[in-house]
Amino acid sequence: NAGVTQTPKFQVLKTGQSMTLQCAQDMNHNSMYWYRQDPGMGLRLIYYSASEGTTDKGEVPNGYNVSRLNKREFSLRLESAAPSQTSVYFCASGYLNSPLHFGNGTRLTVT
Amino acid sequence: RKEVEQDPGPFNVPEGATVAFNCTYSNSASQSFFWYRQDCRKEPKLLMSVYSSGNEDGRFTAQLNRASQYISLLIRDSKLSDSATYLCVVNIVTYNQGGKLIFGQGTELSVKP
Numbered sequence A: 001n002a003g004v005t006q007t008p009k010f011q012v013l014k015t016g017q018s019m020t021l022q023c024a025q026d027m028n029h030n031s032m033y034w035y036r037q038d039p040g041m042g043l044r045l046i047y048y049s050a051s052e053g054t055t056d057k058g059e060v061p062n063g064y065n066v067s068r069l070n071k072r073e074f075s076l077r078l079e080s081a082a083p084s085q086t087s088v089y090f091c092a093s094g095y096l097n098s099p100l101h102f103g104n105g106t107r108l109t110v111t
Numbered sequence B: 001r002k003e004v005e006q007d008p009g010p011f012n013v014p015e016g017a018t019v020a021f022n023c024t025y026s027n028s029a030s031q032s033f034f035w036y037r038q039d040c041r042k043e044p045k046l047l048m049s050v051y052s053s054g055n056e057d058g059r060f061t062a063q064l065n066r067a068s069q070y071i072s073l074l075i076r077d078s079k080l081s082d083s084a085t086y087l088c089v090v091n092i093v094t095y096n097q098g099g100k101l102i103f104g105q106g107t108e109l110s111v112k113p
Helices: none
Strands: A004-007 A010-013 A019-025 A031-037 A043-049 A065-068 A074-078 A087-094 A106-110 B004-006 B011-014 B019-025 B030-038 B045-050 B055-057 B060-065 B070-075 B084-094 B098-103 B107-112
Touching: A004 A087, A019 A031, A019 A087, A019 A106, A031 A074, A031 B098, A043 A065, A043 A074, A043 B098, A074 A087, B004 B084, B011 B019, B019 B030, B019 B084, B019 B107, B030 B060, B030 B070, B030 B098, B045 B055, B045 B060, B045 B070, B070 B084
Parallel strands: A010 A106, B011 B107
Antiparallel strands: A004 A019, A019 A074, A031 A043, A031 A087, A065 A074, A087 A106, B004 B019, B019 B070, B030 B045, B030 B084, B055 B060, B060 B070, B084 B098, B084 B107
């Protein structure tokens, strides 16, 4: 019973490199989300997708792009990584007005 | 002003104590509310949903006051295993953007023997 699967679990990038974080859910949820979490702060919403084919900015979208590839998959791309993007990234999915199910997180370090 | 604000914490309490967490939200379009628990930077896990009439699950009681835009979580008879960070979550729904779930910054609880 996979739930929400994120890859990779860990990543180290140099400043200016690009990468894509992958997320897939097998629960047929309409909505998917990307959050980042930094020490002393809660989760901050980067982008979300209320349904297949739509994406919207959250609280901290700058420096990121997303793609809702299909109902199952929602990817997050860093085109030119910066040290300020060092963080733990969580993907989540759910139905409208229902609780979220989270992936295990991706720990990203940008040097 | 952040859309969801929580007590800054940390809360350090002895076993058996009662502890209350408070949360306020600023967006009146908020439609649903939750408390999550997070251990050691692992993924957050749902503790309980918060209903308008208030709800209880064992030692945990959640309250919602829509007029004051305020949510609370009460933990009675706290256990060592309750030590974690507690996150208040608000679902803000707009007709053209669906729902987005916004988290408070979290309140850390440490229960001591």
